[in-house]
Amino acid sequence: MKKLSLTFAIIFVLTSIVRADEGMWIPALLQKNEAEMQAMGMKITADDIYSINHSSMKDAVVLFGGGCTGEIVSEQGLLLTNHHCGYDWIQKHSTIEHDYLTEGFWAMTMEEELACPGLKATMLRNMVDVTDKVLENITEETSDEERAEIIKKHIKSIIEEAQKDTEYKVSVESFYIGNQYFLMYNEVFDDIRMVGAPPSNIGKFGGDTDNWVWPRHTGDFSIFRIYKDGKPYKPDYHFTISLKGVEKDDFTFVFGYPARTNEYLPAVAVNQEANVIYPVVVDLRTQILDIYNKYQEQDPKVRIQYASKHAGLGNGWKKWMGVIEGIRNFKGIEKKQAFEETFINWCQETRARMRYMHALRDFDAVYAEYEKYRMATTYFTEAGLSIELIEFAANMAKLSEVTKDTPQEEIDKLISELKAVSAAFFKDYYQPIDEEVALTMLEDYRAAQPEDFRPEILNEIDKKFKGDVKAYVDFLFGKTMFTSEEKVNKLLDGFKPSKVKKLEKDPAVVAANSMMDFYVENVMAKAKECNTKINNLRRVYMEGQMKMIPEVFPEKRLYPDANFTLRVTYGKVGGFKPKDAVEYRHYTTLDGIMQKENPNIYDYVVTDRLRELYNAKDYGRYADKDGSMHVAFIAGNHTTGGNSGSPILNAEGQLLGLNFDRTWEGTMSDLVYDPSICKNISVDIRYVLFLIDKYAGCTRLIDEMTIAE
Numbered sequence: 163m164k165k166l167s168l169t170f171a172i173i174f175v176l177t178s179i180v181r182a183d184e185g186m187w188i189p190a191l192l193q194k195n196e197a198e199m200q201a202m203g204m205k206i207t208a209d210d211i212y213s214i215n216h217s218s219m220k221d222a223v224v225l226f227g228g229g230c231t232g233e234i235v236s237e238q239g240l241l242l243t244n245h246h247c248g249y250d251w252i253q254k255h256s257t258i259e260h261d262y263l264t265e266g267f268w269a270m271t272m273e274e275e276l277a278c279p280g281l282k283a284t285m286l287r288n289m290v291d292v293t294d295k296v297l298e299n300i301t302e303e304t305s306d307e308e309r310a311e312i313i314k315k316h317i318k319s320i321i322e323e324a325q326k327d328t329e330y331k332v333s334v335e336s337f338y339i340g341n342q343y344f345l346m347y348n349e350v351f352d353d354i355r356m357v358g359a360p361p362s363n364i365g366k367f368g369g370d371t372d373n374w375v376w377p378r379h380t381g382d383f384s385i386f387r388i389y390k391d392g393k394p395y396k397p398d399y400h401f402t403i404s405l406k407g408v409e410k411d412d413f414t415f416v417f418g419y420p421a422r423t424n425e426y427l428p429a430v431a432v433n434q435e436a437n438v439i440y441p442v443v444v445d446l447r448t449q450i451l452d453i454y455n456k457y458q459e460q461d462p463k464v465r466i467q468y469a470s471k472h473a474g475l476g477n478g479w480k481k482w483m484g485v486i487e488g489i490r491n492f493k494g495i496e497k498k499q500a501f502e503e504t505f506i507n508w509c510q511e512t513r514a515r516m517r518y519m520h521a522l523r524d525f526d527a528v529y530a531e532y533e534k535y536r537m538a539t540t541y542f543t544e545a546g547l548s549i550e551l552i553e554f555a556a557n558m559a560k561l562s563e564v565t566k567d568t569p570q571e572e573i574d575k576l577i578s579e580l581k582a583v584s585a586a587f588f589k590d591y592y593q594p595i596d597e598e599v600a601l602t603m604l605e606d607y608r609a610a611q612p613e614d615f616r617p618e619i620l621n622e623i624d625k626k627f628k629g630d631v632k633a634y635v636d637f638l639f640g641k642t643m644f645t646s647e648e649k650v651n652k653l654l655d656g657f658k659p660s661k662v663k664k665l666e667k668d669p670a671v672v673a674a675n676s677m678m679d680f681y682v683e684n685v686m687a688k689a690k691e692c693n694t695k696i697n698n699l700r701r702v703y704m705e706g707q708m709k710m711i712p713e714v715f716p717e718k719r720l721y722p723d724a725n726f727t728l729r730v731t732y733g734k735v736g737g738f739k740p741k742d743a744v745e746y747r748h749y750t751t752l753d754g755i756m757q758k759e760n761p762n763i764y765d766y767v768v769t770d771r772l773r774e775l776y777n778a779k780d781y782g783r784y785a786d787k788d789g790s791m792h793v794a795f796i797a798g799n800h801t802t803g804g805n806s807g808s809p810i811l812n813a814e815g816q817l818l819g820l821n822f823d824r825t826w827e828g829t830m831s832d833l834v835y836d837p838s839i840c841k842n843i844s845v846d847i848r849y850v851l852f853l854i855d856k857y858a859g860c861t862r863l864i865d866e867m868t869i870a871e
């Protein structure tokens with residue numbers, strides 16, 4: 163019986179582990195993947211993609227700002243990324259007279275390109291394995307605390323040493339949860355200018371409704387340029403653009419900056435994440451978004467005020483629903499459990515491996531302990547701080563640190579910061595929404611967290627308001643000064659330390675302080691402690707997996723979790739079957755935009771100009787050979803957040819499009835990857851060029867690109 167179940171486990175694990183499309187590979191080690199990539203159709207070499215001896219594709223890929231990817235497409239540093247990645251800058255440059263968000267923006271000359279002070283593009287120049295140096299003198303006997311100290315010291319000296327000989331910015335990054343370390347050399351560009359963006363009803367077409375969803379029709383791109391020493395930057399490499407489009411089963415690869423994945427977690431952790439925490443977050447956010455929707459539909463002003471808040475909450479909300487379903491439908495927990503059974507059997511073969519087994523088993527107790535603190539954190543941030551008044555009051559409560567001994571210039575600085583916070587708050591605040599959010603969030607917070615382990619303010623509701631949350635909310639919003647811009651201005655303008663007492667009595671400050679005190683005093687340190695334990699166990703378990711997988715599953719190659727470093731992932735173009743009786747094709751067209759068009763629904767407005775081009779079928783050389791305008795396509799590349807804006811490239815390494823999303827059915831790929839369902843969504847580069855050329859008439863940009871017909 164034992165034997166049978168082991169065989170079963172191995173088969174189960176094998177089928178889930180040999181997955182051609184899975185993996186985010188370290189570019190410096192891509193040689194190991196070259197044969198497979200070529201067998202899948204790639205016509206170039208690993209050396210063409212990443213080399214430190216000659217120019218290669220890596221010299222055309224940058225980390226755009228802090229969380230996206232961009233790629234260089236001309237000899238003059240022209241840079242493409244997503245519309246949602248450039249969004250902040252498009253917004254910052256917009257005024258009532260020049261509303262680039264609504265109208266789009268096109269610099270018709272280089273002089274018209276707009277500076278974006280603060281925006282950076284970071285390019286990897288070299289990476290060197292320094293694992294031996296970082297882990298020198300560390301043995302199995304070294305305690306976790308000692309280990310952390312030694313590593314910190316080693317990393318500091320490696321960086322100091324390396325920085326002496328280079329103008330690049332150096333850092334040391336951990337891979338495989340502290341089992342491998344690389345020294346990274348990055349060139350940082352800090353003169354990035356905005357060159358172009360389509361109107362939002364193209365760049366954000368489908369809005370939050372279509373977000374994470376296939377079929378998709380978003381023209382999600384914006385254009386920037388890297389400048390160096392005041393002149394357009396001459397890159398070592400820029401991508402050639404392909405006008406051939408994609409066919410089913412074509413080889414593609416994506417080169418970019420994935421932020422975070424957790425593929426090597428134990429089942430108990432995945433279960434906590436997907437079945438305990440996410441459902442709570444989703445439930446809380448569903449209630450908040452319902453309230454937003456109700457008021458946003460009633461009033462166009464409120465729609466704009468809450469658009470960005472809605473997008474922020476909605477993005478994670480939708481993704482986590484996808485994770486929950488994906489883990490369930492594709493048996494994520496069961497697959498992890500089967501793997502762990504095999505792992506434990508392997509550990510039991512020698513005494514030296516026992517420590518890996520112990521690490522795996524120790525997760526149970528730590529996660530059990532962790533759950534209470536994670537839940538408390540979740541309610542604090544998702545329920546407590548979702549009440550805008552509470553969050554605002556928490557900010558304003560900083561004033562209570564002012565005493566009569568605080569130097570005046572410090573007070574002035576704080577006041578001017580808080581004035582900015584206050585102006586931003588009132589610009590987009592709609593009190594009826596917040597009151598309703600407060601009512602539902604406090605009810606849930608109170609119902610879910612035990613009396614002896616929650617902020618005192620929730621117990622006050624029982625004591626002073628007989629458990630009537632509505633009565634408390636009425637009192638809170640009726641008595642606070644923080645819903646009145648006039649009162650807040652008065653407080654800030656004439657602020658004196660003697661006003662602190664009054665401030666601290668404000669019911670919104672009382673509530674905010676109560677929640678923050680509870681979190682800081684009872685949750686934060688404990689959660690951190692659990693996290694440290696978990697990370698140490700994960701490191702040991704990872705080390706075990708790095709030894710076990712090559713032995714037991716020799717055909718499987720390991721890849722490190724995403725950590726915001728440059729990675730290559732590859733997979734084939736193709737649709738998928740999200741559920742019974744439903745099958746998706748791999749591309750969408752402009753016809754779909756016209757089908758979705760609805761002048762009354764903000765997310766589905768189509769401009770006259772686009773409709774004219776569509777009616778005239780005026781696509782020029784950007785049409786597909788089937789005559790239609792292809793808009794987006796999906797492929798089996800293993801991507802995650804941060805890969806937005808990444809180039810998706812063909813077998814020759816030519817640009818096919820820009821990655822911008824995943825299908826939500828496959829969002830569990832951050833925890834468990836399944837090639838049948840995990841697909842990345844890209845905007846077709848031909849649609850991008852069509853918009854630049856035919857729609858905007860910004861042909862000077864087309865002229866500087868290298869285009870392969």
Ligand code: ARG
Binds near residue numbers: 366374
């Ligand atoms: N889901 C994509 C990502 O995770 C796009 C988000 C921006 N788009 C939006 N409609 N909110 O970043």
Ligand code: GLU
Binds near residue numbers: 803
């Ligand atoms: N839209 C995501 C980003 O901004 C990419 C989607 C994903 O998570 O794969 O990076």
